[in-house]
Amino acid sequence: MPNENSYEVALQKSNDIREGLAKTPEKFTMLTGDRPTGRLHLGHYFGTLKGRVELQNMGAKTNVLIADYQVITDRDTTEHIQDNVYNMVMDYLACGIDPDKTMIYAHSAVPAANQLMLPFLSLVSEAELARNPTVKAEMEASGHELTGLLLTYPVHQACDILFCKGNVVPVGRDQLPHIELTRTIARRFNNRYGKVFPEVDALLSETPLLPGLDGRKMSKSYGNAINISMTxxxxxxxxxxxxxxxxxxxxxxxxxxxxxxxxxxxxxxxxxxxxxxxxxxxxxxxxxxxxxxxxxxxxxxxxxxxxxxxxxxNDLDYVKDVLHEGNRRANEIAEQTLAEVQDAMGMVY
The missing domain is CATH 1.10.240.10 (Tyrosyl-Transfer RNA Synthetase)
Incomplete structure (x- = not known):
């Protein structure tokens, strides 16, 4: 019997999800997002944005998070963050993400979703957090010391996915450990306090990673990327x-x-x-x-x-309206989920 967390099992589940999406897209709630650290480029477009638009147009419930709090996992400044967020919304809209079908919202604007961090942190051990390979890779890539926020980054991602009862997350193979931890947190919560959260699976990207113009990883810091916003x-x-x-x-x-x-x-x-x-x-x-x-x-x-x-x-007011409406909807959902969590834990006074 292959290990439930093996790549082969994840791939099989991913293929099942693709089949399910074709038949009953409304059963799937997808969450995905980006850190607003700069402009989105062709790697982002072909790697994730295009797929999000396809899922949205198929009829899945789609949610896109602008992970502004996650910028400070490995950076000491939030300089230009507002500009980056507005430009990210422009990129999303230009690429075909429809705010009537897809909820676009920002991390920091949804307190009830972030409040899930506290019970979720009690469900994971320090050892489980420390051995997450993705966190280690991100720390090494940034050259930054390991902050508490970076160490608990996968738990924060679990809050993002589970606050809207997400059950499918499009990721590359390297992100599978995050999904495993989210699944573990959901199960432990359900076992300990009563069923609130769904099973979460990865929808593995079928697009090979697009290299930068020099053949290296496409990255803003290498100057080898073509941004969607370029003329x-x-x-x-x-x-x-x-x-x-x-x-x-x-x-x-x-x-x-x-x-x-x-x-x-x-x-x-x-x-x-x-x-x-x-x-x-x-x-x-x-x-x-x-x-x-x-x-x-x-x-x-x-x-x-x-x-x-x-x-x-040329219409920044519209861009702000899209974000405000997405934030409003996200808060409604998060408050409902937090109420269910508090109810399950007996913390209603």
């Missing part, structure tokens, strides 16, 4: 400046030619063609022709999204 001219400039190599013949070889291959992956995901096919077509055209092809592919794909985004940039 066509800024996109062309970023692609033109990207590092390739001196070999004229274009081939797809991620190991030995990361720069060329990163560009090919970007073109492939925007055109629906394969990297090898594009490489063969460009052949001896060299990096100049490759960059031209990539620029056109990206700009053509994102033209309608950027056009919509511009409308929101």
């Amino acid at each position: 066509a001219e800024e996109t062309a400039k970023r692609i033109k400046k990207s590092q390739t190599d001196s070999e004229r013949m274009i081939t797809f070889d991620p190991e030995n030619r990361p720069g060329v291959s990163g560009l090919l992956s970007t073109a492939a995901i925007c055109t629906g063609r394969s990297e090898v096919e594009i490489a063969e077509e460009i052949g001896m055209g060299g990096s100049g022709q490759l960059k031209k092809y990539v620029t056109e592919a990206v700009n053509e794909y994102f033209a309608p999204i950027r056009e919509r985004r511009q409308r929101y940039e």
Whole structure:
């Protein structure tokens, strides 16, 4: 019998969820979100945003969290946070997230959801928190000491998922330990105090991770990402400046030619063609022709999204209204769930 927390079991459950979504989408409540630490880029779009829009349009209950409190897990400042949050909402709307169907809200605006932290922390041991591989990886990546908030970050995520009775969370394989902990917390609460929370499963992303323009992980700090909010001219400039190599013949070889291959992956995901096919077509055209092809592919794909985004940039009042309405709805749900939790624990006076 395979371990319940193994990747194989998670994959099987994920495939079952996909089948279920096609038949009865209304049975699924999805929660996902982003930290507002900067602009969203193509990696975010193809990795998660596109999938969220598909789930929303299928008819699942979709919730998108702007995780502003999680910014301070490994940073010492909240500089630019308001600007980042508003820009994130603009990106969401431009990419097709519909505020009439999807609740968009901010962490810090929903006190009752954050109040679940206290009972949830009593359900996990220090050892369980300390051995979470994702927390360790995030601490190392940030170069920041381990704060109490980063250590308890997976518990905070459990609050996010469970306050709205989420039962499906789209994640990559590396995030599975977070989902396992959420499932553990829900079970322990239900066993100890009475059933309040659903079983939670991961919906594993089918999209391979899109590398940055230089073949490394796509990241703001590497300057190798194309932001959704960039203009066509800024996109062309970023692609033109990207590092390739001196070999004229274009081939797809991620190991030995990361720069060329990163560009090919970007073109492939925007055109629906394969990297090898594009490489063969460009052949001896060299990096100049490759960059031209990539620029056109990206700009053509994102033209309608950027056009919509511009409308929101010019209507900040609407953007704020979307967030206020999402926060209002989130508070209603969180207060209801917190009342159920207090009732189950006998803490109603």
